[in-house]
Amino acid sequence: MPTIDPTLAWAFARRIVPVVVIDDDATALPLADALLAGDLPVAEVTLRTPAALASIAAMATREDLLVGAGTVLNVAQASAAMDAGARFLVSPGLSRDVVVAARERGVPVIPGAVTPTEIMAALDLGLGLLKFFPASVYGGAAALTALGSVFRGVSFVPTGGVSAANLADYLAVPSVAAVGGSWMVPTSAIDSGDFDTITHLCATAVAQAAQN
């Protein structure tokens, strides 16, 4: 069974991956500082805004933070994100071409898979760490528990609807390596420059996760 890339294992040690939407790349470095102050040295910058690639490039200058790209839908986006400095890629679904493109450059990739058939396709590609999205819609922690009993050795990163209120439920599932989410990095706080709130939310999430 595949193992988790050591780089990801380091960054995911806190078992929380902040999923960020950045509207203005000028906020990328202050956001990096806020994440680090909250003890979350990782950021998944979603490719949903025009500012995403410049934000990844800015954050990639911080050696103490692992920046990745999220919402990677195709090879062109994967290449652009890796060119910008993304050190891991996350996709909502499973694209063989994206997986191959990432591997060619030695960049770990976490594609999405929610059904047994999708998980088997991911296993065929040698993948052992999968995004489970949108987690709350596809059965939440109960679904992950059921899948984990069949797909032993596969680890999941549920995202979509994960929050401070249900974080413990997800982290209690043995197959859950980490959870992803935006609850500790609200776009409104990023846009308004309220980085103290982000640091507080991150620190709270890290403390919560440490109890599980």
Ligand code: 3PG
């Ligand atoms: C993702 O890209 O993983 C999700 O948009 C994050 O979902 P959330 O905003 O519900 O945390």
